[in-house]
Amino acid sequence: MGLKRVRIELARSPGFPEGSRRHGYEFVAPLDDEGHLDAAAHRLHKSDCKVRRFWGDEEEEHGTLIHGRAGWWFDYDSKDEADDEPLFKLDRHTISEGEYISVTEHDGKLYAFRVVSVRPF
Structure with missing residues (x-):
């Protein structure tokens, strides 16, 4: 197990037929050797x-x-649940380069993101 710095970028969608490197997330997450999130860690x-x-x-x-x-x-504000962005079944996903992750944005829409990098933290 180790902490990893993960970058995901918007995958192809109606407004972005080629995806977008300018829309996404970078986050630190505890991943096991298979690339799954580790809740205990x-x-x-x-x-x-x-x-x-x-x-x-x-x-x-x-x-x-x-x-x-x-x-x-x-979560961006612990006092306000309206800003929370759920990650669709992330506990079942493998987080590795080339895989996809779904995030429900502030507007309530579900977007697909492609994992572009997973590096040691």
Whole structure:
């Protein structure tokens, strides 16, 4: 197990037929040797599990990768659940380059993102 810095970028979608390198996330996550999220390791390293959201010309957002009963999500304000961005069945995904991750954005829409890098933290 180790903490990894993961970068995901918007995959092809109706508004972005080629995807977009300017829309995505970088986050730190505890991954096991197969590339799955490790909830036990997350409990030990919560303070390291940060996320940066970059979205075109919008101001960057900084938050935390959270794990709970509802799964995994990005949180930018612990006092406001409206900003939470759930990660679709992330506990079942392998996080490795070329794989895809789905994130529900602030607008409630589900977007697909391609994992472009997984590096040691």
